[in-house]
Amino acid sequence: MTAERQRAEGRGQKAEGAGGVRGAERAGEVEKVEAAEAARGAGEAEEVTQNSKLKTQNSKLSSPTPDSRLPTLPPLGKLYGLGIGPGDPELLTLKAHRILTSVPVIAYPMMESGKVLARAIVADFIRPEQIEVPMPLPFSVERSSQPYYDTGAEAIAQHLTAGRDVAVLCEGDPMLYGSFMYIFNRLAGRFETEVVPGISSTFASAAMLGAPLTYRNDVLSIMPATLDEATLRDRLAVADAAIIIKLGRHFAKVRIILDELGLLSRALYIERATMPNQQIRPIAAMNPVDVPYWALILIPSETRPQ
Ligand SMILES: C[S@@+](CC[C@H](N)C(=O)[O-])C[C@H]1O[C@@H](n2cnc3c(N)ncnc32)[C@H](O)[C@@H]1O
Numbered sequence: 001m002t003a004e005r006q007r008a009e010g011r012g013q014k015a016e017g018a019g020g021v022r023g024a025e026r027a028g029e030v031e032k033v034e035a036a037e038a039a040r041g042a043g044e045a046e047e048v049t050q051n052s053k054l055k056t057q058n059s060k061l062s063s064p065t066p067d068s069r070l071p072t073l074p075p076l077g078k079l080y081g082l083g084i085g086p087g088d089p090e091l092l093t094l095k096a097h098r099i100l101t102s103v104p105v106i107a108y109p110m111m112e113s114g115k116v117l118a119r120a121i122v123a124d125f126i127r128p129e130q131i132e133v134p135m136p137l138p139f140s141v142e143r144s145s146q147p148y149y150d151t152g153a154e155a156i157a158q159h160l161t162a163g164r165d166v167a168v169l170c171e172g173d174p175m176l177y178g179s180f181m182y183i184f185n186r187l188a189g190r191f192e193t194e195v196v197p198g199i200s201s202t203f204a205s206a207a208m209l210g211a212p213l214t215y216r217n218d219v220l221s222i223m224p225a226t227l228d229e230a231t232l233r234d235r236l237a238v239a240d241a242a243i244i245i246k247l248g249r250h251f252a253k254v255r256i257i258l259d260e261l262g263l264l265s266r267a268l269y270i271e272r273a274t275m276p277n278q279q280i281r282p283i284a285a286m287n288p289v290d291v292p293y294w295a296l297i298l299i300p301s302e303t304r305p306q
Contacts, residue, residue, distance in 0.1 A: 077105075077160040079191045080167040081180040083198015084121050087171075087275035091204065092122065096196045099167055101125055105159045107133035107152065108169040109179045117294070118169040133159070133166070137179070139293075145182070153186035160191045173200040177224070177245065202243045205273040205298055209280060214241050215303040225250035233257050241301040251291040255283060263299055271295035 080099050085091035092100070100106070100122055108118040116134060119126070126132070135152030137145050156166050170180035174195055184193065202222055206213045214220045218240040223232065225246050236242055236257060244254055258264045264283060271279045272294050283297070 074161070075163045076191055077162070077164045077166060079156070079160060079183075079187055079193040080165065081174040081178075081184055081193070081195040082167045082169055083173045083178070083196055083200075084118060084169050084171060085199040086201035086204040086273050087121055087278075088204075089121055089124060091199045091274060092125075093196065093198065096198065097125065099196060100169075101127070103130070103165045103167040105131045105133060105156075105164050105166040106169065107135060107156050107166055107183075109137045109152075110134035111139050112136055118171045121171065122169065131159070131164070149182040149186065153183050156183065157187060157190065160187070170198065171201070172204075173198045176200050176202070176222075201273055201294075201296065202245065202298075205243070205270045205296055206300075208273045208278065209268045209270055209298060211268055211298055211300045213243075213298070214301050215305050218301040218303055220301075225254050229253055229257065233261065236261055236263065236299075239299065240303070242299040244297040244299075246293065247291050247295040247297065248293040249288075249291075251286065251295075252288040254297060255286075255288070258283070258297070258299075266299050266302070268298045268300070269295065270298070 080103065082096045082100060083093070084096055084100075085093075106119075106126060108116055110116045110119075119132075119134075133152075133155050135148065135155070137148050137152075139145075156168065159166050168174075168180050168183050170178045172178065174180035174184075174197070180195070184195070187193065203213075221235055221239040221242045223235050223242065223244055225232070225244050225248070227235070232244075232254065236244075247254065255264070258267050267283055269281050269283045269286060271281075271292055273296075275294075
C-alpha cells in the first residue's frame, strides 16, 4: 500500500464521519454488504474464511472499529480546485503548491488549438510521474462548453473512483468566473472536494497598474464585456469602481460605452497581467483587433480620502 493510498483511507473515514452526500452513499453501500452477507448465511464456510481474511487485512489498514468493514470498499480520491493565480508562478499560494506537487493526477482546461494557459503557469512544478488530464474546451460562442465539461468531469471521476486525488488547475481564483466551477458543480456532490483560493487577475491587475480600486463605501462591480451594450452601459453608469473582463473581440463596444459615459480618462487597460509578456497600454492607442481574451479594463474609484 502506498502512502497516498493510506492517506486516502484515513480521509475516507473522516468524510464518512462527517456525513454528507458521500457519507450517505457509502452508508448505503455498507447496508448492501450487510444484507448480502446475511443472505448468504453463516454456514458457508468458504465465505466465512474469505471474510476473516478481509477483516485481517482491514485491521492492518486502520484501527478496528465496529465499522471496520468500510475499507473493503474502494477508497475514493479527493478533488481539489486549485487557484493558481494570474500568471506569475510566484503568485501561487503555498497551499496550492503543496497540493499541486503531491497529487498523482492534474487536470486542466485546454483550448482546441492545444494551448494550455493554466498548465503553462505551473509547468515548472509538474513532475513527469504525475498523470495529466487535459480537458479540451471549445472557447467559442457558437458551441456550448457544457458537453465538454461533462466529458472532462467524467475523466476526472474515473481517477477519483480509482482512489487517486485529482487537482484541477484554474487560472486566477477558481470561484470567480473560473472554469473549475463547472467541474465543482458536477463532482462536488459525489467526491470529497476542497477549493484552494487563488489570486484573481482582477486584483493582480490593480496591483500591476498601481491603481487603488475602492475606498470606504465604494462599491466595486466586476462585469464581463460579453454583456449586451445596454446592460453594460447601465452597469457602468452606476459603478463607483469597475473591472471589465473577457475583453477580446468586445473591446470596441466597451471603448464606445466608456467614451459615452465620460469614463475613458479613468479607464486603465492591461493584458496578460503578471506574465512575462504583460502589456499596459493607453486605451486610445489600442487597435481592437489586437486585444486578446486575457485582457481587462479597470476603472478605479474617484473617491479621494483626506
Ligand atoms: C473566465 S475569466 C477567469 C477569471 C479568473 N478566474 C480570475 O480570477 O482571474 C477570464 C478573464 O479574466 C481576465 N484575465 C485572466 N487572467 C488575466 C491576466 N493575467 N491579465 C489580464 N486579464 C486576465 C480576462 O479578462 C479574461 O477574459
